[in-house]
Amino acid sequence: MGLKASLKVCNSFFLKELRPFLNNFIFRLLHPTVAQENSTTSTTLSQPFEVRYPFRYHKPPTEASGSMSYDSSNPYDSIPSPKGFPLFGTIFSIFFRGGAPKIHEYCDRRHNELGRVYREKLGVVEAVFVADSELIQQIYQNEGRYPMHMVPEPWIIYNEINGIQRGLFFISYVKDNIKELSSKSEMGQPIEGALSQLLFHDNLDEEEVVRIVADLFLAAADTTSHATQWALYMLAKNPKFQERLVEELNGVVPSGEVVGEYHLQNLRFLKAVIKETLRLYPVAPFLTRTLSQDVVLNGYEIPAGKLILMSLYTTGRDPKYFPNPNQFVPDRWLRNRDIHDVISTFASLPFGYGPRSCIGRRVAEIQMELLLARTVQAFHLEDANMRDVGIIMRMITTPDEPIKLRLRDRID
Ligand code: HEM
Numbered sequence: 001m002g003l004k005a006s007l008k009v010c011n012s013f014f015l016k017e018l019r020p021f022l023n024n025f026i027f028r029l030l031h032p033t034v035a036q037e038n039s040t041t042s043t044t045l046s047q048p049f050e051v052r053y054p055f056r057y058h059k060p061p062t063e064a065s066g067s068m069s070y071d072s073s074n075p076y077d078s079i080p081s082p083k084g085f086p087l088f089g090t091i092f093s094i095f096f097r098g099g100a101p102k103i104h105e106y107c108d109r110r111h112n113e114l115g116r117v118y119r120e121k122l123g124v125v126e127a128v129f130v131a132d133s134e135l136i137q138q139i140y141q142n143e144g145r146y147p148m149h150m151v152p153e154p155w156i157i158y159n160e161i162n163g164i165q166r167g168l169f170f171i172s173y174v175k176d177n178i179k180e181l182s183s184k185s186e187m188g189q190p191i192e193g194a195l196s197q198l199l200f201h202d203n204l205d206e207e208e209v210v211r212i213v214a215d216l217f218l219a220a221a222d223t224t225s226h227a228t229q230w231a232l233y234m235l236a237k238n239p240k241f242q243e244r245l246v247e248e249l250n251g252v253v254p255s256g257e258v259v260g261e262y263h264l265q266n267l268r269f270l271k272a273v274i275k276e277t278l279r280l281y282p283v284a285p286f287l288t289r290t291l292s293q294d295v296v297l298n299g300y301e302i303p304a305g306k307l308i309l310m311s312l313y314t315t316g317r318d319p320k321y322f323p324n325p326n327q328f329v330p331d332r333w334l335r336n337r338d339i340h341d342v343i344s345t346f347a348s349l350p351f352g353y354g355p356r357s358c359i360g361r362r363v364a365e366i367q368m369e370l371l372l373a374r375t376v377q378a379f380h381l382e383d384a385n386m387r388d389v390g391i392i393m394r395m396i397t398t399p400d401e402p403i404k405l406r407l408r409d410r411i412d
Contacts (some may be wrong), residue, residue, distance in 0.1 A: 073296045076303060079128065080114040081121075089121030101392040101400075104285045104313040111314050117298045127307040128297075131314040133321055133344035135297050136287075139308060140346075140353050142295050147356035150288040150307060173214065178206055216360070223283045224364045226398055227350075230281040231274055231372055233389060233403045234328050236381040241330060244269055245376050246410075259373040261366065267373065272330035274368055278350035280328065283396045285313040287352050312349060313397075321347035375407075382406040 084090035097106045107129055110118055116132040130136060181196050204212070235242045248269045253259050264270075287310040294304050302308065317325040321344050322332065351358035358364070375381070384404040392400045 074300050076119075076301050076306070079117060079119045079300045081119045082110060082114065084121055087124075089124075089126075091122065094122065101394070103393050104311075104391065104397070107286075107309075107311050108314045108317075111311060117300060125307065127309045128302055129309050129311055130297065131311040131318070132298070133315060133347040136310050136315070136349070137344075137346045138295070138297060139289055139291070139310065142291055142293065143289055143354055143356070144292050145355070146292075147354060148290045148292070149352075149356055150290070173210075178209060219358075220360050220363065222396055224360075224367055226396055227274075227278060227281070227283050227364070228368050228371055229399065229403050230397075231277040231368065232375065232381060232405060233383065233399070234277050234280070235273065235372070235376065236383040236405050238328050239380075239382075241273065241328070242376060242381060244330075245273060245373075249373060249377055253377070259370060259377060261370070263373075264366065264369050267369065268334060269330060270369055270373055271365075272333040273372065274365065275333045275348070275350075276328055276330040279316045279322065279348040280326075281391065281397050282312040282316055282348070282350045284350070284352075285393065285397055286311060287349060289356075310349075315347040318347060376410075378410055379407040380410055382408070 082090050082093065085092070094100070094103065094106055097109070108131075110120065111129065111131045116135065117128065117130050119126060119128045130139065184190075185196075235245070248267055249259065252263050252266045259267075289308045289310070290305055291302070291308070292304055295302050315321060319325050346353070349357075351361040351364075382405065384406040385401070389403055390400040391397050
């Protein structure tokens with residue numbers, strides 16, 4: 001490899017892997033309070049939490065802080081873990097296996113190698129990875145009344161730099177719209193919509209409204225649009241399911257009418273298409289939790305406050321839960337059929353679960369259902385890509401090349 005090529009590799013390694021890692025590290029050194037807020041949940045959590053029983057491995061904590069005696073369980077340090085370098089952990093192995101864009105495949109390989117529960121130090125953050133439906137269920141049974149999930153680092157940094165308290169997520173714009181609404185209101189012009197409701201009727205101040213709206217946009221836009229893209233791609237690649245969907249639509253929507261919200265409850269196959277898409281392409285490939293109490297998972301002690309990552313990409317493609325896991329088979333989500341082969345729904349939780357699950361789930365589902373149904377009503381979809389589109393992670397599950405679809409008018 002020539003000097004130029006070596007420099008290019010080093011540069012890309014720095015940009016992709018080391019820079020975020022060092023930023024994160026320096027940020028944590030400079031902002032100990034933020035680091036603490038996100039890493040030691042058990043000691044900072046002041047609200048009471050709910051302990052639910054029965055939990056197969058769980059014994060009641062003796063104190064609210066989570067100190068608990070473990071009988072016949074294995075210590076945290078004995079959880080299988082890949083070998084890594086001091087301080088850097090396994091960051092180099094991650095880089096050589098495709099880096100952050102391929103983190104889902106990297107962790108999938110680790111699960112194959114180390115088992116359904118393993119721990120790994122990614123940079124300065126250590127996490128316990130769990131890829132098992134029953135264990136995921138146990139985590140949720142113990143998440144308490146005020147579950148904590150991890151806020152992605154860039155969002156925390158953005159808020160910190162801009163002095164913004166976390167609302168639901170982050171970002172500021174939106175202010176222009178607020179100004180426009182305020183001047184309309186001063187001029188006595190009629191104003192309507194959710195933003196004006198928040199501003200003028202719910203007594204929230206401008207900063208709060210900006211945070212809420214920005215959080216919702218961030219959480220809503222990329223997630224729903226990518227999930228929809230994957231669903232269109234799956235339908236284009238599987239014409240027989242496209243035709244099944246058209247058949248279903250013809251049976252529910254009167255001829256000449258466009259699908260509306262009132263038709264959706266009868267479109268079961270359409271819902272199954274979306275579930276199956278999100279099983280194969282979970283927008284968030286990992287769900288995160290830190291528990292406020294010690295638990296024993298799979299025989300291992302997990303102290304309160306440890307970061308747990310539930311590997312949805314791996315469980316969603318595990319043949320133990322989904323026979324022929326790499327095949328797109330919407331029927332597996334339909335009840336009262338012979339081929340009801342979804343073994344555990346905790347293996348596919350695209351919107352999370354429990355009180356901290358996605359608050360926009362219904363909005364997202366309705367948007368996707370309407371868009372998919374109306375598109376398939378009007379067009380035949382064909383896959384126009386030259387090869388199978390793969391996944392790369394850009395915080396969420398995205399296509400590794402633009403998804404190309406050919407649309408032909410459906411005149412039949
Ligand atoms: C297909 C689309 C979507 C998917 C797959 C998705 C998935 C998720 C997931 C996995 C979580 C974390 C849940 C957990 O930790 O248990 C989440 C949180 C969240 N979602 Fe969604 N989401 C989608 C669309 C939306 C939409 C449309 C909105 C808003 C209208 C939204 C708003 C939120 C918010 C605000 C949170 C954070 C809740 C919290 O911190 O407590 N999402 N979403």
